[in-house]
Amino acid sequence: MKKAILYLPTLLLVAIAVNQLILANFFNLSPWLGGGYGMFSTTDVGSNRHIHIYAKSEGIIKELIYPKELSDLALRTKSFPTDRNLNEFTRTIAQIEDDRSINSIEVQVWKSQYKSKTLHPSSKMLKSVELKLN
Amino acid sequence: MFENILKKFGNIDFYNLALRLTLLDLILRPIGSWEIRVPVLITAILGLVIPGLLKNPAIWFLLTGFTLSRVIFDWPLSDNHAYLLFLWCFAIFISALKKDKILLTKNARLMIGLVFVFAFIWKAFLSPDFLDKRFFSVNMIEDPRFSEFTQVTCNISKDDLDYFRDYVKQHVDGNLVFAEVINFNLKCINKIAGFLTYYTIVLELLVALFFLIPKKISIAKYRDYFLILFCISVYSVATVEGFGWLLIAMGISQSDNKKLPILLYILSFFIILFYREVPVLNIVLEIF
Numbered sequence: 240m241k242k243a244i245l246y247l248p249t250l251l252l253v254a255i256a257v258n259q260l261i262l263a264n265f266f267n268l269s270p271w272l273g274g275g276y277g278m279f280s281t282t283d284v285g286s287n288r289h290i291h292i293y294a295k296s297e298g299i300i301k302e303l304i305y306p307k308e309l310s311d312l313a314l315r316t317k318s319f320p321t322d323r324n325l326n327e328f329t330r331t332i333a334q335i336e337d338d339r340s341i342n343s344i345e346v347q348v349w350k351s352q353y354k355s356k357t358l359h360p361s362s363k364m365l366k367s368v369e370l371k372l373n
Numbered sequence: 374m375f376e377n378i379l380k381k382f383g384n385i386d387f388y389n390l391a392l393r394l395t396l397l398d399l400i401l402r403p404i405g406s407w408e409i410r411v412p413v414l415i416t417a418i419l420g421l422v423i424p425g426l427l428k429n430p431a432i433w434f435l436l437t438g439f440t441l442s443r444v445i446f447d448w449p450l451s452d453n454h455a456y457l458l459f460l461w462c463f464a465i466f467i468s469a470l471k472k473d474k475i476l477l478t479k480n481a482r483l484m485i486g487l488v489f490v491f492a493f494i495w496k497a498f499l500s501p502d503f504l505d506k507r508f509f510s511v512n513m514i515e516d517p518r519f520s521e522f523t524q525v526t527c528n529i530s531k532d533d534l535d536y537f538r539d540y541v542k543q544h545v546d547g548n549l550v551f552a553e554v555i556n557f558n559l560k561c562i563n564k565i566a567g568f569l570t571y572y573t574i575v576l577e578l579l580v581a582l583f584f585l586i587p588k589k590i591s592i593a594k595y596r597d598y599f600l601i602l603f604c605i606s607v608y609s610v611a612t613v614e615g616f617g618w619l620l621i622a623m624g625i626s627q628s629d630n631k632k633l634p635i636l637l638y639i640l641s642f643f644i645i646l647f648y649r650e651v652p653v654l655n656i657v658l659e660i661f
Contacts, residue, residue: 244467245467245471245473245476246479246480246483247463247467248460248461248463248464248467248480248484249460249464249480249483249484249487251460251463252456252457252460252484252487252488253487255456255460256487256491260491260494260499263499264499268449269449270495270499270500271452272449272450272451272452273449274444274451274453274455274456274457275453275491275495276453276488276489276491276492276495277491277492277495277499277500278452278453278492279508279512279573279611280492280495280496280499280500280503280508281495281500281501281502281503281508282502282507282508282511282512283502285450287515289544291546314450315449315450318449318450319449349544349546351541351542351544351545352502353502353507353510353511353541355505355507356559356563357559358507358510358511358514358540358541358559360540360541360542360543360545361545362544362545362546364546
């Protein structure tokens with residue numbers, strides 16, 4: 240046990256990296272983050288992902304743009320789109336949008352993909368959350 | 374003359390040098406938001422400048438705490454460097470507390486080997502777009518850090534590169550169902566991307582293997598050269614100098630005081646500084 244403590248930095252490195260492998264492969268954490276050494280291995284960088292926000296009223300769907308003040312929160316949400324992060328982001332958007340006609344707000348996180356030889360881009364939705372307001 | 378220079382490097386205390394270069398890394402490449410940056414800089418400068426503080430466990434306890442705080446407060450946005458820096462400061466703290474240089478040597482060798490194992494696993498097995506060259510092809514177009522490299526190696530103008538970048542950065546969802554197609558020649562980019570792909574993955578595998586095989590196997594003594602080659606070549610293009618310097622400091626600490634590797638590690642440290650401060654590719658573009 241005493242010897243294990245002396246090698247704790249190395250053991251922690253492995254634990255953090257394995258944790259990152261799990262989060263990236265099962266919970267959509269960007270492989271560039273989390274201490275698993277996935278940087279420069281994939282195009283799926285957090286900043287390459289994008290968010291769509293839709294405000295839904297009776298018969299109307301309007302796309303919203305998040306304000307600059309939420310850039311940091313948006314980056315965290317895109318990079319690690321868990322239910323908790325998405326719900327927090329959606330609730331924050333709902334608080335900013337002062338429009339009583341909005342019935343719900345949907346937030347979607349998408350990642351970009353590229354075709355092999357042509358690099359032709361396409362997108363894939365990773366996760367979405369809809370928050371009912373009324 | 375070379376022998377005389379090498380003899381002088383034999384007298385260097387590799388442990389002290391590794392600690393100094395770690396502090397220099399923290400000073401030259403400050404980390405975190407200002408709440409972390411200020412105390413880290415002050416602590417690193419004190420450790421470097423004041424006699425007797427370099428190996429003081431208190432300095433490394435503070436740096437471990439600050440670097441850990443950065444990882445926690447920035448979660449999940451910290452990159453690999455942030456985690457490795459925290460773990461390295463922690464390893465130095467333990468070795469300083471126990472006054473055991475060999476402990477740091479052992480941790481360093483294992484940590485370097487494992488970092489490259491995980492990097493290899495991601496590239497070889499987990500990433501769907503690395504081995505088919507898509508990652509480097511897209512990166513050469515999209516990542517501004519690769520901009521001059523792409524322009525020089527493929528003789529593409531900045532305007533053309535900006536045009537290609539707009540193409541790959543299209544968000545093909547929502548209102549845009551199909552990507553706008555443009556015609557451009559990817560042959561050169563694909564070729565260079567292919568070279569970078571296989572060079573990187575082979576070199577990372579070699580670093581991982583050579584650092585993790587037991588030292589009693591004779592070829593293990595060549596491990597430093599692969600790490601030095603990685604630092605000099607990769608960080609000439611991917612300008613993440615903080616990570617390069619950190620790997621060099623870790624490399625020196627486990628180099629068993631071998632003169633030539635230590636000389637090459639020190640040179641590599643300054644070559645990476647040169648890459649950061651002298652925009653060589655920009656100069657080439659201006660001349661040609």
